Amino acid sequence: MSGPDRNQLEEGEELHLDFQKLRKVAMASAPVLPVAVQDAETGEVLILAYANEEAVRYTLEHGVAAFWSTSRDELWVKGATSGDTLQIIEVRVNCEQNSLLYLVKPLGKGACHTRTRDGRTRTGCYYRRVANGALEFVDEAMR
């Protein structure tokens, strides 16, 4: 039985939560912690990604959001190829120091890698809500 394809996952209205990703993340070569990324001005939670020690150091030194790409197993400076850089306003740490919150100012077109039907980069990744066991777009303009 094959699962949903990428387009169904990203643009569909069916809920297919992937509970396996985190195990793959934890198996990456570098130990990482989760990072929630929030637009410092609008408050929108944009993305959730993972950072290892090198990525945290890069982020603090260069003032741009960097993560560890657990699929490519390499430093991922957000926007390095797309131009959608996230300027760091503040890096916060939780009580137990096992997760981070990057407060950012998006310098590009958005923070998500997906695009709307008419080709606009979505500002963030949380553009759908769960409703009655399915997904619906939070905002029709983000469809």
Next chain:
Amino acid sequence: MSGPDRNQLEEGEELHLDFQKLRKVAMASAPVLPVAVQDAETGEVLILAYANEEAVRYTLEHGVAAFWSTSRDELWVKGATSGDTLQIIEVRVNCEQNSLLYLVKPLGKGACHTRTRDGRTRTGCYYRRVANGALEFVDEAMR
């Protein structure tokens, strides 16, 4: 060499990021995904926790934030013992459907398990920022 104790981690101004927690989380009996929790009204990112399928189902059915306690390996209905319940306003999913965002209304005194020096429950866990390689309290009132 022993690491920092709980009080140093939670109340201290030294940065001791724990990159090992996620591997322990991934080894829990149930596969989980990360959940960022945001106050729907103030926009404050309150906590980051983990949910398995059961916890997501509980959250959607009961309208209160539930997670999987990866340390106790059991369903964790936030506030069940402390009273600090988080009422669900909306559950959002990211593009790849491997993380969630709970938009909530806190019904208790706060979402963090830590307290300020004068005994107030902290609203959220991200009360310290990284500055010059150390931590500082974002708000003196949260110390």
